[in-house]
Amino acid sequence: MTTLITTFSALADETRLGIVERLMAQGELPAGDLVSDAGISGPAISRHLKILREAGLVSQRAEGNKRLYSVRPEAMRTIADWTMDHRKFWEAGLDRLEALLSEEEHG
Amino acid sequence: MTTLITTFSALADETRLGIVERLMAQGELPAGDLVSDAGISGPAISRHLKILREAGLVSQRAEGNKRLYSVRPEAMRTIADWTMDHRKFWEAGLDRLEALLSEEEHG
DNA sequence: CATCTATTTAACTTTTTCGTTAAATGGATG
DNA sequence: CATCCATTTAACGAAAAAGTTAAATAGATG
Numbered sequence: 001m002t003t004l005i006t007t008f009s010a011l012a013d014e015t016r017l018g019i020v021e022r023l024m025a026q027g028e029l030p031a032g033d034l035v036s037d038a039g040i041s042g043p044a045i046s047r048h049l050k051i052l053r054e055a056g057l058v059s060q061r062a063e064g065n066k067r068l069y070s071v072r073p074e075a076m077r078t079i080a081d082w083t084m085d086h087r088k089f090w091e092a093g094l095d096r097l098e099a100l101l102s103e104e105e106h107g
Numbered sequence: 108m109t110t111l112i113t114t115f116s117a118l119a120d121e122t123r124l125g126i127v128e129r130l131m132a133q134g135e136l137p138a139g140d141l142v143s144d145a146g147i148s149g150p151a152i153s154r155h156l157k158i159l160r161e162a163g164l165v166s167q168r169a170e171g172n173k174r175l176y177s178v179r180p181e182a183m184r185t186i187a188d189w190t191m192d193h194r195k196f197w198e199a200g201l202d203r204l205e206a207l208l209s210e211e212e213h214g
Numbered sequence: 215c216a217t218c219t220a221t222t223t224a225a226c227t228t229t230t231t232c233g234t235t236a237a238a239t240g241g242a243t244g
Numbered sequence: 245c246a247t248c249c250a251t252t253t254a255a256c257g258a259a260a261a262a263g264t265t266a267a268a269t270a271g272a273t274g
Contacts, residue, residue: 115257
Protein backbone atom coordinates (compact mmCIF):
# COMPACT_ATOMS: atom_id res chain seq x y z
CA MET A 1 0.00 0.00 0.00
CA THR A 2 1.36 3.40 -0.86
CA THR A 3 2.00 5.95 1.87
CA LEU A 4 -0.81 8.08 0.56
CA ILE A 5 -3.39 5.31 0.77
CA THR A 6 -2.19 4.39 4.25
CA THR A 7 -2.58 8.02 5.26
CA PHE A 8 -6.04 8.34 3.79
CA SER A 9 -7.09 5.07 5.43
CA ALA A 10 -5.85 6.26 8.79
CA LEU A 11 -7.93 9.42 8.52
CA ALA A 12 -11.00 7.72 7.06
CA ASP A 13 -12.46 7.04 10.48
CA GLU A 14 -14.33 9.41 12.74
CA THR A 15 -12.47 8.46 15.91
CA ARG A 16 -9.04 8.70 14.33
CA LEU A 17 -9.70 11.95 12.49
CA GLY A 18 -11.02 13.31 15.78
CA ILE A 19 -7.85 12.27 17.58
CA VAL A 20 -5.63 13.86 14.96
CA GLU A 21 -7.62 17.11 14.95
CA ARG A 22 -7.56 17.27 18.71
CA LEU A 23 -3.83 16.68 18.84
CA MET A 24 -3.33 19.40 16.27
CA ALA A 25 -5.49 21.81 18.26
CA GLN A 26 -4.19 21.02 21.73
CA GLY A 27 -0.75 19.61 21.10
CA GLU A 28 0.72 16.56 22.78
CA LEU A 29 -1.74 14.58 24.92
CA PRO A 30 -1.64 11.33 26.90
CA ALA A 31 -3.64 8.38 25.58
CA GLY A 32 -5.94 8.56 28.58
CA ASP A 33 -7.09 12.07 27.72
CA LEU A 34 -8.12 10.85 24.30
CA VAL A 35 -10.20 8.03 25.73
CA SER A 36 -12.41 10.27 27.85
CA ASP A 37 -14.13 12.10 25.02
CA ALA A 38 -14.23 9.55 22.26
CA GLY A 39 -17.13 7.59 23.72
CA ILE A 40 -15.41 4.26 23.21
CA SER A 41 -13.31 2.04 25.47
CA GLY A 42 -9.64 2.39 26.27
CA PRO A 43 -8.56 -0.63 24.26
CA ALA A 44 -10.44 0.68 21.24
CA ILE A 45 -8.60 4.01 21.42
CA SER A 46 -5.35 2.17 21.93
CA ARG A 47 -5.87 0.24 18.72
CA HIS A 48 -6.74 3.42 16.84
CA LEU A 49 -3.57 5.02 18.15
CA LYS A 50 -1.62 2.04 16.92
CA ILE A 51 -3.09 2.45 13.46
CA LEU A 52 -2.24 6.15 13.47
CA ARG A 53 1.27 5.35 14.68
CA GLU A 54 1.84 2.72 12.02
CA ALA A 55 0.57 5.11 9.37
CA GLY A 56 3.12 7.63 10.61
CA LEU A 57 0.47 10.17 11.54
CA VAL A 58 1.32 10.40 15.20
CA SER A 59 4.34 9.79 17.35
CA GLN A 60 4.46 8.45 20.85
CA ARG A 61 6.76 9.30 23.72
CA ALA A 62 6.85 7.84 27.20
CA GLU A 63 6.70 9.96 30.30
CA GLY A 64 6.56 7.81 33.39
CA ASN A 65 3.38 5.88 33.28
CA LYS A 66 1.90 7.78 30.39
CA ARG A 67 2.20 7.71 26.66
CA LEU A 68 2.12 11.12 25.11
CA TYR A 69 0.92 11.40 21.54
CA SER A 70 1.40 14.14 18.99
CA VAL A 71 0.84 14.67 15.27
CA ARG A 72 3.76 14.16 12.89
CA PRO A 73 3.98 16.99 10.36
CA GLU A 74 5.56 14.72 7.76
CA ALA A 75 2.34 12.74 7.42
CA MET A 76 0.32 15.87 6.94
CA ARG A 77 2.79 16.84 4.26
CA THR A 78 2.06 13.63 2.38
CA ILE A 79 -1.46 14.87 1.87
CA ALA A 80 -0.46 18.47 1.29
CA ASP A 81 2.00 17.44 -1.40
CA TRP A 82 -0.52 15.30 -3.20
CA THR A 83 -3.07 18.07 -3.04
CA MET A 84 -0.56 20.54 -4.44
CA ASP A 85 0.44 18.15 -7.21
CA HIS A 86 -3.13 18.13 -8.42
CA ARG A 87 -4.08 21.68 -7.67
CA LYS A 88 -5.20 22.27 -11.26
CA PHE A 89 -8.30 20.31 -10.34
CA TRP A 90 -9.43 22.37 -7.41
CA GLU A 91 -7.96 25.80 -7.82
CA ALA A 92 -10.26 26.91 -10.62
CA GLY A 93 -12.12 29.96 -9.48
CA LEU A 94 -9.92 30.61 -6.49
CA ASP A 95 -8.54 33.77 -7.97
CA ARG A 96 -6.20 34.96 -5.27
CA LEU A 97 -4.74 31.56 -4.61
CA GLU A 98 -4.41 30.90 -8.27
CA ALA A 99 -2.49 34.12 -8.80
CA LEU A 100 -0.35 33.28 -5.83
CA LEU A 101 0.51 29.84 -7.03
CA SER A 102 1.24 30.93 -10.55
CA GLU A 103 3.62 33.51 -9.13
CA GLU A 104 5.28 30.66 -7.27
CA GLU A 105 5.54 28.67 -10.49
CA HIS A 106 6.96 31.42 -12.66
CA GLY A 107 9.49 32.74 -10.29
CA MET B 108 -20.18 10.83 8.44
CA THR B 109 -18.61 14.18 7.64
CA THR B 110 -17.76 15.10 4.08
CA LEU B 111 -14.09 14.92 4.90
CA ILE B 112 -14.26 11.40 6.23
CA THR B 113 -16.33 10.31 3.24
CA THR B 114 -13.71 11.83 0.98
CA PHE B 115 -10.81 10.17 2.76
CA SER B 116 -12.64 6.83 2.75
CA ALA B 117 -13.26 7.10 -0.96
CA LEU B 118 -9.55 7.64 -1.61
CA ALA B 119 -8.36 5.06 0.91
CA ASP B 120 -8.42 2.29 -1.67
CA GLU B 121 -5.85 1.50 -4.32
CA THR B 122 -8.36 0.97 -7.11
CA ARG B 123 -10.30 4.15 -6.38
CA LEU B 124 -7.26 6.35 -5.90
CA GLY B 125 -5.99 4.93 -9.18
CA ILE B 126 -9.23 5.81 -10.93
CA VAL B 127 -9.19 9.35 -9.58
CA GLU B 128 -5.58 9.89 -10.54
CA ARG B 129 -6.17 8.54 -13.99
CA LEU B 130 -9.19 10.74 -14.51
CA MET B 131 -7.18 13.74 -13.38
CA ALA B 132 -4.36 12.87 -15.76
CA GLN B 133 -6.43 11.92 -18.79
CA GLY B 134 -9.69 13.75 -18.25
CA GLU B 135 -13.14 12.29 -18.80
CA LEU B 136 -13.19 8.55 -19.50
CA PRO B 137 -15.88 5.88 -20.02
CA ALA B 138 -16.31 3.27 -17.30
CA GLY B 139 -15.12 0.57 -19.69
CA ASP B 140 -11.72 2.20 -20.11
CA LEU B 141 -11.25 2.10 -16.38
CA VAL B 142 -12.02 -1.60 -16.19
CA SER B 143 -9.29 -2.65 -18.62
CA ASP B 144 -6.31 -1.65 -16.50
CA ALA B 145 -7.53 -2.14 -12.98
CA GLY B 146 -7.16 -5.92 -13.00
CA ILE B 147 -10.58 -6.47 -11.52
CA SER B 148 -13.99 -7.21 -13.00
CA GLY B 149 -16.44 -4.75 -14.51
CA PRO B 150 -18.92 -5.01 -11.66
CA ALA B 151 -16.17 -4.34 -9.15
CA ILE B 152 -15.16 -1.16 -10.95
CA SER B 153 -18.78 -0.18 -11.24
CA ARG B 154 -19.17 -0.40 -7.49
CA HIS B 155 -16.02 1.60 -6.91
CA LEU B 156 -17.36 4.25 -9.27
CA LYS B 157 -20.57 4.33 -7.31
CA ILE B 158 -18.64 4.93 -4.09
CA LEU B 159 -16.66 7.72 -5.74
CA ARG B 160 -19.88 9.20 -7.10
CA GLU B 161 -21.64 9.09 -3.74
CA ALA B 162 -18.61 10.68 -2.12
CA GLY B 163 -18.85 13.47 -4.66
CA LEU B 164 -15.42 12.76 -6.07
CA VAL B 165 -16.49 12.03 -9.61
CA SER B 166 -19.40 12.94 -11.81
CA GLN B 167 -21.04 10.83 -14.45
CA ARG B 168 -22.56 11.81 -17.75
CA ALA B 169 -24.27 9.63 -20.32
CA GLU B 170 -23.23 9.56 -23.95
CA GLY B 171 -25.22 6.97 -25.83
CA ASN B 172 -24.30 3.64 -24.43
CA LYS B 173 -21.45 4.88 -22.35
CA ARG B 174 -21.02 6.51 -18.99
CA LEU B 175 -18.31 9.11 -18.96
CA TYR B 176 -16.65 9.85 -15.65
CA SER B 177 -14.62 12.83 -14.51
CA VAL B 178 -13.20 14.23 -11.29
CA ARG B 179 -15.16 16.91 -9.44
CA PRO B 180 -12.88 19.75 -8.32
CA GLU B 181 -15.13 20.52 -5.35
CA ALA B 182 -14.21 17.24 -3.71
CA MET B 183 -10.55 17.89 -4.17
CA ARG B 184 -11.11 21.25 -2.56
CA THR B 185 -12.52 19.57 0.52
CA ILE B 186 -9.12 18.04 1.09
CA ALA B 187 -7.22 21.12 0.03
CA ASP B 188 -9.17 23.28 2.45
CA TRP B 189 -8.61 20.94 5.34
CA THR B 190 -4.93 20.76 4.54
CA MET B 191 -4.71 24.54 4.40
CA ASP B 192 -6.60 24.91 7.66
CA HIS B 193 -3.93 22.88 9.38
CA ARG B 194 -0.92 24.04 7.48
CA LYS B 195 0.89 25.04 10.66
CA PHE B 196 1.50 21.34 11.16
CA TRP B 197 3.22 20.60 7.93
CA GLU B 198 4.68 23.83 6.66
CA ALA B 199 7.52 24.01 9.18
CA GLY B 200 10.76 24.08 7.30
CA LEU B 201 9.19 24.80 3.94
CA ASP B 202 10.70 28.24 3.79
CA ARG B 203 9.47 29.47 0.46
CA LEU B 204 5.96 28.23 0.94
CA GLU B 205 5.89 29.54 4.44
CA ALA B 206 6.90 32.99 3.28
CA LEU B 207 4.34 32.77 0.52
CA LEU B 208 1.52 31.86 2.82
CA SER B 209 2.39 34.43 5.41
CA GLU B 210 2.29 37.02 2.64
CA GLU B 211 -1.18 35.73 1.87
CA GLU B 212 -2.19 36.06 5.51
CA HIS B 213 -0.93 39.57 5.98
CA GLY B 214 -2.26 40.84 2.70
C1' DC C 215 6.45 -5.90 47.69
C1' DA C 216 1.43 -5.30 47.16
C1' DT C 217 -1.25 -2.50 44.67
C1' DC C 218 -2.91 1.39 41.87
C1' DT C 219 -2.87 3.74 37.47
C1' DA C 220 -2.07 3.92 32.47
C1' DT C 221 -1.92 1.52 28.49
C1' DT C 222 -1.62 -2.36 25.49
C1' DT C 223 -2.51 -7.18 23.87
C1' DA C 224 -5.58 -11.26 23.43
C1' DA C 225 -9.75 -13.47 22.29
C1' DC C 226 -13.98 -13.05 20.44
C1' DT C 227 -18.19 -11.02 17.83
C1' DT C 228 -20.51 -8.11 14.60
C1' DT C 229 -20.45 -5.20 10.67
C1' DT C 230 -18.42 -3.54 6.57
C1' DT C 231 -15.75 -3.95 2.52
C1' DC C 232 -14.41 -5.92 -1.60
C1' DG C 233 -14.27 -9.42 -4.86
C1' DT C 234 -16.84 -12.91 -7.83
C1' DT C 235 -20.45 -14.69 -11.21
C1' DA C 236 -25.14 -14.36 -12.97
C1' DA C 237 -28.91 -11.60 -14.23
C1' DA C 238 -31.02 -7.09 -15.40
C1' DT C 239 -31.19 -2.62 -17.90
C1' DG C 240 -30.75 0.43 -21.78
C1' DG C 241 -28.94 2.34 -25.93
C1' DA C 242 -27.24 1.02 -30.76
C1' DT C 243 -27.62 -1.86 -34.91
C1' DG C 244 -28.37 -5.67 -38.52
C1' DC D 245 -37.48 -6.73 -33.16
C1' DA D 246 -33.50 -9.82 -32.07
C1' DT D 247 -29.21 -9.08 -30.51
C1' DC D 248 -24.93 -6.82 -29.19
C1' DC D 249 -22.34 -3.75 -26.20
C1' DA D 250 -21.68 -1.06 -21.95
C1' DT D 251 -22.78 -0.77 -17.46
C1' DT D 252 -25.17 -1.62 -13.27
C1' DT D 253 -27.65 -4.45 -9.73
C1' DA D 254 -28.28 -8.83 -7.13
C1' DA D 255 -26.71 -12.55 -4.45
C1' DC D 256 -23.21 -14.53 -2.23
C1' DG D 257 -18.57 -15.58 0.18
C1' DA D 258 -14.08 -14.27 2.22
C1' DA D 259 -11.33 -11.01 4.52
C1' DA D 260 -10.74 -6.86 7.14
C1' DA D 261 -12.26 -3.43 10.50
C1' DA D 262 -13.92 -1.94 14.77
C1' DG D 263 -16.03 -2.71 19.09
C1' DT D 264 -16.25 -5.40 23.63
C1' DT D 265 -14.39 -7.59 28.06
C1' DA D 266 -10.61 -9.93 30.31
C1' DA D 267 -5.83 -10.46 31.00
C1' DA D 268 -1.01 -8.81 30.61
C1' DT D 269 2.63 -5.28 31.14
C1' DA D 270 4.98 -1.47 33.30
C1' DG D 271 5.81 2.55 35.98
C1' DA D 272 4.50 4.89 40.53
C1' DT D 273 3.45 4.63 45.46
C1' DG D 274 1.93 3.30 50.35
